Amino acid sequence: xxxxxxxxxxxxxxxxxxxxxxxxxxxxxxxxxxxxxxxxxxxxxxxxxxxxxxxxxxxxxxxxxxxxxxxxxxxxxxxxxxxxxxxxxxxxxxxxxxxxxxxxxxxxxxxxxxxxxxxxxxxxxxxx
Numbered sequence: 001x002x003x004x005x006x007x008x009x010x011x012x013x014x015x016x017x018x019x020x021x022x023x024x025x026x027x028x029x030x031x032x033x034x035x036x037x038x039x040x041x042x043x044x045x046x047x048x049x050x051x052x053x054x055x056x057x058x059x060x061x062x063x064x065x066x067x068x069x070x071x072x073x074x075x076x077x078x079x080x081x082x083x084x085x086x087x088x089x090x091x092x093x094x095x096x097x098x099x100x101x102x103x104x105x106x107x108x109x110x111x112x113x114x115x116x117x118x119x120x121x122x123x124x125x126x127x128x
Contacts, residue, residue: 006047011103035106
């Protein structure tokens with residue numbers, strides 16, 4: 001069943017303090033981004049996007065499911081709000097609710113993600 005909402009993964013962080021862009025930061029046997037994408041697996045959003053920086057654009061392109069749009073943040077140092085603005089302008093703003101995932105929180109459980117999605121579908125007026 002297609003969901004009425006959108007999902008945006010904010011993954012443009014440069015990771016200057018850790019020395020590697022956040023999207024490709026290792027986490028277990030995977031990366032931060034792949035962990036987030038795994039949590040979204042099986043959910044059919046009306047719009048899906050990942051916002052990245054130019055340093056990881058080519059390597060991430062292969063990881064993305066075909067349903068995801070790749071959005072480039074050319075100035076990732078401007079922060080998450082700029083990445084969110086770019087995703088909203090790319091299409092996420094056209095849906096009744098948007099789930100925003102931060103790539104540097106890869107340990108958020110699938111159960112939490114699915115609970116948020118279920119609540120948003122049932123009461124979209126309570127979500128953005």
